[in-house]
Amino acid sequence: MSLIRSLADTMDAGSTPLQIWKSAIECLPQFGLSKVIFMDLSQRDTPLILTNACDTWANRYRHAVLAGLDPFARNCLTGTTTQTTGIGHFEDHEHLTQVELDQIAQGSASLGVRTGMSVTIRPDINGAGVGLNLMTDYNRADFSQLRAEHEDTWRAWCQLLYAGLNAQSAKNQPLTLTKKQLDCLAYFSDGLRTSEVAYKMGLSESTVELHVRNARLSLNARTRDQAVAIAVRAKFI
Template identity: 30%
Template sequence: MTFDQEHALRWERLVEEFSADGLIHLTYGLAEVDTSEKPSLCADLAMSTMSRALIEQHFKHGCLAFDPLMRALRAGRLEPLAFDIEAMEMASDMLSEMRAIGLKSGLLFPLPPQAGCPVAGLIAASPLSYPQIVELLQREGQRLVARAHLFHARAAGELMRRRDGVATLTTRERSCLQIISRGERVAAAAHQLGLSEATVELHLRNARHKLGARSLPEAVARGLLYRQIDAT
């Protein structure tokens, strides 16, 4: 399975798990802050079960679907927030579409900031009424928060990789760089992987090129940023 396939499968599993609780539409994204400190969310930094065309239309000018929710995220709140779609008064194409398909409420899960993207969150919308969504949060909130954080831990780097146009590493490139990230030498990587040192060096050179790194330490740092390798 390729890295992109793993990422797609993680998203599918998240959607399936949340749908089992009545949270049938998910939008996960990272928001960047520009020089004027206004948050902007672009389509390349978002995943959603809503139509891609709608996401791109709404975000291409830095617009945000749920201003009250963005304010909650920027305020640095950590706890999940229940919201009432039926009671929202702001004008939004996405909000109109959500109402049209019967969505009435939802949950916002604030997520830890990532380098270059200080605001992150998962919005889970539902046909449940607002009182029902509040009850779901009280009953299952801890489990849902943990699941959202687990997804975010891997997905954030993938979205930033796409934003920056960085190619994915092959399995061998990732394995070689992972071993180097633990402070081990090329000889140790070759021994562990059953490869020649020349082959390991080739994989590492290719990894540096793909990650736009000038050295192995920088490649490790960028590999961690883009979640191509894991922190050890």
């Protein structure tokens, strides 16, 4: 059974966001992450910000986000493009102001992290989106290698966490998928790539992509990973 399916089973035991969050972060060491921040700023009155950092740091960070002082929310939640984060990736961020760079340096030092990457689930042009900052204490070169090995799992984990926290995306979801659509999503949940799924199913890669696209539309998912997460969470696969 894949890590993602196993995590989904574990998360079923938690009925509250806090229980789901605790179940999710327990598996972080299995794929090399040390710190993570989840933020859903789409509900401006009640934004949800979760982190496995200490309470003192977390409370200070929440105040900064709500005051509009967080560079991650402003720069990483406005679009779907993944961005590197942390002090180890400073050279990638010449567009940031010195104040923003200082904030990143202070945050990295406080958390004991050096590198990371963003995963945006729902972008918002004003920064009121949904996304995560996945962080490690690796240097730039080692992080690049770690990312190459685990990025697919990281993204699936992010989507599954979001599906768990956003109950409407997984509960009462009608099963309107075809068998081939379900088979495609099941293979992707087990970590296979498009070419491997196509070989397993005896289909062309373009046909697999078409099945996944139709599955996304049926599940109202923005990405393949989100469709997999919703399907796993709803026990369709």
